[in-house]
Amino acid sequence: MSAADATPTTSASKTTRGPYSTGIARRRQIIETATKIFGQHGYHGGSLRQIADEIGVSASALIRHFGTKAELFTAVLDHSDSDKSKVSITENRGMTALRGFAAVTHINVHNRGLVQLLLSTASESTDPDHPAHKFIALRYSQLLENLSNAFRQACEDGEIRPLSESEIEHEARGYIALMDGLGLQWLIDPTMDLEATAEHVYEGVLRRLSADL
Structure with a gap:
């Protein structure tokens, strides 16, 4: 040519x-x-x-x-969950994964609109007819599964004390609740140090679970 x-x-x-x-x-x-x-x-x-x-x-x-x-x-919800800068607990194992989940607050403090979107959507979508109901239900289900795996691995690796399956589920659900609850408080009071508070609270959970080793 x-x-x-x-x-x-x-x-x-x-x-x-x-x-x-x-x-x-x-x-x-x-x-x-x-x-x-x-x-x-x-x-x-x-x-x-x-x-x-x-x-x-x-x-x-x-x-x-x-x-x-x-x-x-x-499309907005899909975009929010495809952000490559988010810390993924599926990329690590055990205690590292659990600390990685807490580190997501470093991303959140620079994405206030995204935090508002996910929390307001989670509240609204308790209505089964809401267009995001399936999306949010799946999102929480996947978070629960991933965090449960991380707690299970931490037990297997001797990083925290042995936990029953029901205890693992309770701890995983508590981890998610802490993230949402702290995010809501930060939206109401932007002067709150979200990163420092999250690190303190999550490390407290991990210290409690490793105290008997």
Whole structure:
């Protein structure tokens, strides 16, 4: 292929990438703004009009990208759980995984809107007809399973005292409740040192469980 033959292809490629890139950027902007609005007002309280006004576009522009409010909300939730910067307890084992879960607060303090979104959604979605009910139920189920595995591994590795299966479930549910409860207090009182409080509370749990070794 000659240089002359290659020129039109390169030009067409640039033309294709331009609008595509713009579309991706706009989609991300919509999701980030929707995260903020839904976090502040919940699914039912947050409207497409509020999101559109915040961005400076029409509500019909949002529909072109996401179809419906429910689909936009689902996209927001999917995005919140696909953040690669989050500490994953599935990447580590035992005590390291348990401490990694507590370290998620380092991410949370820089993502207030995300914390608002997840906690307000968790509260609203106790209604089985809420569009996020299945998503939140699955999210808590996976958290419970992962944390239970981490506690079980910590027992196997001799990092904490032996626990029965029922005790493991209780500790795992308590871990989740601590995270949500501390997050809620921080949203109400932003002067609270979320990271330091979480570290203190979670380390207290781990010290209690390893005290009899």
